[in-house]
Amino acid sequence: MSGAVQAFVEDALPDAVPDAEIEDRDTEQARADERLRRLAAGLPPTGAAVVTGTAGSSVRATDTASAVDAAVAAAEEEWLTTWRSVYDASYAGSWDAMGEDFTGWNSSYDGSAIPVAEMREWRDAAVERILAAAPRRVLEIGVGSGAFLVRIAPHCERYVGTDLSPLAVATLDRQLEAHPALRQRVELHARPAHLTDDLPAGSFDTVVINSVVQYFPSDAYLTAVLTGVLRLLAPGGRVFIGDVRNLRLQECFTAGVQQRQAPAGTAAATLRVLVDRAIESENELLLDPQYFADFAGRCGDVAAVDIRTKRGVADNELTRYRYDVVLTKAPVSVVELATAPAVAWGSAVATLEELATRLADAEAVLPLRVTGMPNARLLDDLSALDRLPGAGVVRRSAAGSPAPDPEEFHRLGARLGLWTATTWSQAGDDCIDVLFGPPDAKLDDAFTGLFPPLPPANRQLANTPSALALQAGPSE
Structure with missing residues (x-):
């Protein structure tokens, strides 16, 4: 706007x-x-x-x-x-x-x-x-x-x-x-x-x-x-x-915005007040x-x-x-995806290369859900949120392994000829899940x-x- x-x-x-x-x-x-x-x-x-x-x-x-x-x-x-x-x-x-x-x-x-x-x-x-x-x-x-x-x-x-x-x-x-x-x-x-x-x-x-x-x-x-x-x-x-x-990420987004707009050296306690006020006065749904x-x-x-x-x-x-x-x-x-087999990012697979090897295996079971990948695009705003005093409302994951940019998973799926989709994760508000489907999956399913x-x-x-x-x- x-x-x-x-x-x-x-x-x-x-x-x-x-x-x-x-x-x-x-x-x-x-x-x-x-x-x-x-x-x-x-x-x-x-x-x-x-x-x-x-x-x-x-x-x-x-x-x-x-x-x-x-x-x-x-x-x-x-x-x-x-x-x-x-x-x-x-x-x-x-x-x-x-x-x-x-x-x-x-x-x-x-x-x-x-x-x-x-x-x-x-x-x-x-x-x-x-x-x-x-x-x-x-x-x-x-x-x-x-x-x-x-x-x-x-x-x-x-x-x-x-x-x-x-x-x-x-x-x-x-x-x-x-x-x-x-x-x-x-x-x-x-x-x-x-x-x-x-x-x-x-x-x-x-x-x-x-x-x-x-x-x-x-x-x-x-x-x-x-x-x-x-x-x-x-x-x-x-x-x-x-x-x-x-809504799950409103506090994270607002913290990033307020830190960017505040003068250099603004105290963390002041930023917390600014974030809380911005959330309270939000005029969008x-x-x-x-x-x-x-x-x-x-x-x-x-x-x-x-x-x-x-x-x-x-x-x-x-x-x-x-x-x-x-x-x-x-x-x-x-097409029901709730029951798709799942592997956890950071334990079963921890790199894009490991994931590519698993998906390219002739015995790979599809569709496959990869759960709990930290959303790399949130890192700066999450850092701003971490500076604020007081408990926040963003549910943070315990994932320790960094993840590639979300679009990298779509590129991987395209390279392997697989249907690919990303969604929010149950592992944490700061994470996403990626699902890979068989080549015959249709976009209009x-x-x-x-x-x-x-x-x-x-x-x-x-x-x-x-x-x-x-x-x-x-x-x-």
């Missing part, structure tokens, strides 16, 4: 809630989540009319509950209105060629623009995964400047793009006029993500939600959106949720990968959940801290069990974006 837009966000979003109001805020946040959970389940919100007795007679839940629902709804609308204004401001300038505008993609570390070559690599890796399933009828939520549309729509019969920003939709629509062959298969609509009721059930084979969910007000809102789009998918259809920020595994487990419509770390040669915050998710709608045949879920625990699966703190409305 550009400096100008970031300043707009900071001015537009509500101030942080005073400490004395945190308990009330948490209570009302719980009500907000309950309202959205009921929405996702197709139930009336708390306080809605409930018919009882004779025809036409009804009673209503307490006035207090109704007023709380009204306050929550107003807060959600304020959230969406604010982000709509943010993105209208971001899209107000002149655009580059259609699908090539990366304005606002700036480094959190120093505010400089992420190089265009790195942004194109980021985009192309995601587009490759989507196109592997040969989509024909696509809904993209958060179409933006058309970075994905331009590359996917030519392969489709129908492409529907929605965006919260009317300005983005209007600008993209004007640009499409210069491409009549593309324009005739594309529909554009300005609307928030949850408004999909007017679209026919089963009418799409692919839904794309890329780099969007971080701007949702809560995980309950995301649950409602995902429940809605699953209705729109035909059996075997897929939801691609891209560029999700990993971050999600533990376990959220998606849990959602799939609760939702009978999901046959497979495929969670992978971002691909890319570039070493930046996008490839360090973000991940992609593919949910496949039942019924469909799946419905994989599940790639991400190893943690045992049940009282672990937070989503943060509460600070601007969602409700500062008005009654409380019980």
Whole structure:
């Protein structure tokens, strides 16, 4: 996000809630989540009319509950209105060629623009995964400047793009006029993500939600959106949720950013305060990968959940801290990876050469999972975190053997003709797992069990974006 837009966000979003109001805020946040959970389940919100007795007679839940629902709804609308204004401001300038505008993609570390070559690599890796399933009828939520549309729509019969920003939709629509062959298969609509009721059930084979969910007000809102789009998918259809920020590594990322921005010689205790404040005031939604595994487990419509770390040669915050998710709608045949044989990095294999020898063996059993490899791209930020006083929340592995850059494992798999994927690891938040599959594995297979879920625990699966703190409305 550009400096100008970031300043707009900071001015537009509500101030942080005073400490004395945190308990009330948490209570009302719980009500907000309950309202959205009921929405996702197709139930009336708390306080809605409930018919009882004779025809036409009804009673209503307490006035207090109704007023709380009204306050929550107003807060959600304020959230969406604010982000709509943010993105209208971001899209107000002149655009580059259609699908090539990366304005606002700036480094959190120093505010400089992420190089265009790195942004194109980021985009192309995601587009490759989507196109592997040969989509024909696509809904993209958060179409933006058309970075994905331009590359996917030519392969489709129908492409529907929605965006919260009317300005983005209007600008993209004007640009499409210069491409009549593309324009005739594309529909554009300005609307928030949850408004999909007017679209026919089963009418799409692919839904794309890329780099969007971080701007949702809560995980309950995301649950409602995902429940809605699953209705729109035909059996075997897929939801691609891209560029999700990993809550497990928020402290590590924030420590790295704050150390980079702080003056030389800043005391460790001061850095700890800065990190804690930055986490508390985070206005984007971050999600533990376990959220998606849990959602799939609760939702009978999901046959497979495929969670992978971002691909890319570039070493930046996008490839360090973000991940992609593919949910496949039942019924469909799946490739189960949860039971794949596993070897531990640092004991069974400790170097890329040892791993190559093992995989090249004619007797090698595939698929094979290599677990607990320290993520080499996190080393600098982990060092910054280690400087801070106080116990952190990042689960650290006990692995002692360093590991190559994650992209080296993909190169190894390509050299041996093997299917390769990387995901987060159960061994530690600072680690990844790598899976190698047989040459006949297809990119469009419905994989599940790639991400190893943690045992049940009282672990937070989503943060509460600070601007969602409700500062008005009654409380019980």
